Amino acid sequence: MNGRNSTVGTDREATAGGRPPVVEIRGLVKEFPVGGLLARGTVRALGGVDLDVRSREIVALVGESGSGKSTIARCVARLEQPTSGTLHVDGVDVLAREPRRASRAYRTKVQMVFQDPFGSLNPTHRVEHFLTRALRLHRRVTPGAALRARLAELMDTVDLDHALLDAYPHELSGGQRQRVAIARALAVEPEVILADEPTSMLDVSVRIGILNLMRRLRDERGIAILYITHDLAAARYVADRTTVMFAGEVVESGESTALMADPAHPYTRLLLSAVPDPRRTGTFDPAERAALRAQLLGTDTCPHSRDGRCRQDAPVHHVVAPGWTVRCHRYRPHADAAGPVLDLAGASTAAPVPTDQKKDFAA
Amino acid sequence: MRFVLRRLGFYLLAFWVSVTLNFLLPRFMPGDPVSRMFARSQSRMTPEQITQLQKLFGLDDRPVWQQYVDYLGNVVTGEMGVSISRFPTPVVEVIAGQIGWTILLGGTALVIAVLLGNLLGILAAWRRGGALDSFLPPVLVFVGSFPYFWLAMGALYLFGVSLGWFPLRHAFSAGSSPAWSGDFVADAALHLVLPAVTIVVVSVGGWMLAMRNTMIATNAEDYIVMAEAKGLRPGRIMFRYAARNAMLPAVTSFGMSLGFVVGGALLTEVVFAYPGVGYQLLAAVQGLDYPLMQGIFLTITAAVLLVNFLVDIVYVRLDPRVRAS
């Protein structure tokens, strides 16, 4: 394994804030072109995101579909080209150094695990192929006996039977496939793994196993993990810090348990109130939910504005507590990105805003 | 509306490509085919006609770009020169006199084949494992494997030569002339039967299989299960829910299959000496009548593109999802 990381840090919680981040994102903007040859336009998926991930840390990025959380992962994995903003990995300004295409050296540091294990493994290859390619490309092993040993070791790490090396993906269950995908990422010995909803397509009973595996990789190998999910409970379970995305922007970020115990932003509260949890008492009543929505759609007051930096047109982040920031309530996100998410009552985006939508918010 | 305009632009582009192809072919083909044509038929022409044809085929000293501009202008104004095989009738007039028969034959056959094929496809998919589903597809695939012209020849031999049920050639009996009289219409209809049936028999299998396969996919959709759960009558589910949706891909593939049907009609015309543009096209090729040949090609292309455009407009009516965007 990567010796440098395994020696760093004894107490994760205490030192997390002090270490320099492995991944440092500043002002990341991503606009997607829409339309054909003529009449091109853009849709803004990310509206200036700041995010840090440190080694030996799991950061959860939570939000609803369309909030831009996966776009961040794909930008960091260099599968999408950011429109603007900077990305530093290990202190290197990656977008400046490798503007067009990521180098293999970069790939050695950053790996990704995809949402759908049925789609992320090429059906025409065997399990062994995926791992061997990753090892070879990144010169992690010499051919021969060492290779077999390394393959066995990888399979052990992700709790898979060695016999499965000869299997085709369609012969594996969803959980097994996702473990193969994780093993493929581990073969490279990366510093960061981007995990894009790695459990959402899996059967529920094996999900916790994948989350536990992520925890183990963090604790035993010091790997930094950016965990993208829509599942707040899973985020709380596995992540040291949680960042909440709304309409392409970060609205709140902080230590997971503290943030979920007393969320500071109305959107975080709305989201949290919607998660079913029979163990929880006093779920939010409908009137309070409606009030949260109204607050989200437009408010002139922000309880965190004591520092006097509030503005409606710039995403100012207030500090709630050390390591815990919340976006000013008065700021409203970029209109076209906010549309689909704000559209909570479910009106069409194509049609004009119907009256019932307003009714729903008020009710 | 945006969608329709975009399609229109696309069809104009396609037409421009075929015009340009037409412009380039006689000029850059090896063996100088155009000179051969002139050598054969120069004696019959007036000097003005020769000059005009020379311009049309690039046998003058103007720069190519200017020839091209002039050519485009000529095509737009319908100025295609005179036919050589039917000298001195202008190409446009020759085509105008024959396109009606092609539209009659091709149109009749197409409409029957499409309606019949789609209906068979719907029924086969609806009653999986029924007679229509198990026996008809292989039979139709087999029949569809025969070349158009060969089946046409077979039909001609069997029903024309041997049995004498149908006339052997042409679109109407020798001696009569086109008129809107009952006798003539009946005569033309009788002449239409064999060629039209040939085209239908060969092409119906393709329509049926395509429809059947789309219907099978559609039948697995949740909204069909939902319609069943709603307790709707089977007929309503089949047509209003399943077939109505399965129709959409059929409509789109219609445009693309049109080219094949036109080709089939063309060959069938040749076998039956049916006086449409297909028959005329072959005559033009054999008579080295390049102006007529090019004119016919452009006419057919324009017609195919036009029908495609009309189909697109129909499609917009049929699919609300396209209407909105």
Added chain:
Amino acid sequence: MSVTESTSAALGAAAGAGSRPAPDGDALAPASGAAASGRAGAPARRGLARSLLRNRKATLGVGILVLFAALALLAPVLAPGDPTAITDTGSQPPSGEHLLGTTAKGQDVLALTLWGARSSLFVGFLVGLAATLVGVTVGLAAAYFGKVTDDVLSLATNVFLLLPGLPLLVVLAAFLPPGTGTVVVVLVITGWAGAARVLRSLALSIRAKDFVAAATVTGEGAGWIMFREILPNMASIVMSTLLGGVIFGIGSQAGLEFLGLGDVSVVSWGTNLYWASNDGALMVGAWWAFLPSGLCIALVAFGLALLNYAVDEVTNPRLRVPRRARSAARTLGGGTMVSAAAGTSAAHVGDDVGDVPVLEVCGLTVEYRGENRTVVGADRVSFTIGEGEVFGLAGESGCGKSTVAHAIMRLLREPAVITAGTVRFCGRDVLTMSDEELRAFRWRDVAMVFQSAMNSLNPVMTVGDQIADIFTTHERVSRAEALRRAGDLLELVQIDRSRLRSYPHQLSGGMRQRVVIAMAVALRPRLLIMDEPTTALDVVVQQEIMAQIADLRRELGFAVLFITHDMSLMIELSDRIGVMYAGRLVESAPAPLILTAPRHPYTRALIDAFPPLTGPRRELAGLADGVRFTDIGDLVEVAPEHWVAPHDEEVSA
């Protein structure tokens, strides 16, 4: 270029056309995804060849092709000498000396046919190969270079696809010097676009798959991704494109030569027909002169089409004609096949709910009968739902919970068969209802909300028409009255009645699901089945939908069979819960007991899959990947109203 995008190739004129979705699912998986084995993914490539060998259409097709290839190769042996040599024995009918007779020029028709096979097959395969090669190149180039290159390529493809093939062919052939080479070039020029269109859209769809992104992240180069990741996945479609191309090549060559536009001195099936027609063979009744060549063309094309069709069937098993032909005719519109054995009763659970429960499922067993194996989708499942009660059926994908739901309304399709058990609704036996009774029973007595609202609404009908359908069918009211009541229903779920004229795609996901719920309560059913009603929705919308359902239930008082894999949601909403595993019920208890005192290890694993949002973080253990429970026994009452299956854990390798 949108409209033409979704259809399939029309390269070969006839067969093999039709939708060809990406290979997914196995033959057993039913459409609703309710099979016990939703697992089997795309068949691996080696599977394709093997499946083809087992397919009768494919073997027949290959047989025909091999036969003709052999005849073509052996022509010099079988018919030595120059087949075109003119003799004075013209227009002889078939005889011992000339098995297929002679032409007007006295040439032996059999020899001409055999020799003709050489040119026809050669040109056909050459054209097919070349067109496919161009298609693959275009596809890979579009996938590799993307945006602008792809725009240009797709435009060129679509333009060429639209130009009428045969006229273009005729014009091209007229200008080019005659010869076999010309024929091939001309056919490729007119035929490449069909291949390119299919292969381009295929390559682009594979390009967009996650495994390509995964290969990029692993650090693979562009060349590797093109040829080792994308190309192998195109194999079956490349093959059918090739077959279609050969059909096109052989047919078009014959057409061209028949018109006299090829090199008429070459012996091929097309020129044979040209000469037969030219010599007036038909007019003199010499049918033998034109029959063999045409028949050969048709047979070869038929063989290719069969093979192509077989490839279609293998990659998309749904297209196959069902085995038990007769009985299958009844599946749509009628009801699920109910085997004679159904009606056997088994142990009851929770009998003490009321006098006559709304729903009483007893020993329900559903089998998916495949060609090679039978999978049990639901195995002796028994439960009851009382008046106004919410019963939750929990479990993971493939556990059979949807199968049970569909079986209750007899919505299961082939190959699913209810082999045992009874379903009683308010005492009436659902499984013995006639088609007409069943239609009346559906929706009036039991309605259902399906998992995906987007997919359960007909995309080409307005929301209003789809709701009105219910009233016009079940209550025989006028359309105007039906629409008025549809409007009332929409308002019941807080949607403006102006939305009656909307199409499903004009509504957002949450709104669509509310429309579906409105439809479900249209006839005030006594039982509502909800099959994962909010799985596709975000939590905030899910919460609104669930609140909506709770409101309606308060107002209308229907009982609910609630199906989901989300234990948190289920425990919050249900009165009683049954947990399903591998088609069996493993535990059944009131919701609070399931949360606080689950007995079966599988139930515990399900609950642990949803970590709490409050309290200290503690390590949870899920079900390990290899754990299987087998031979699950009948439920035993371990505490009042708490039933558990005796369990022993088995860890399979």
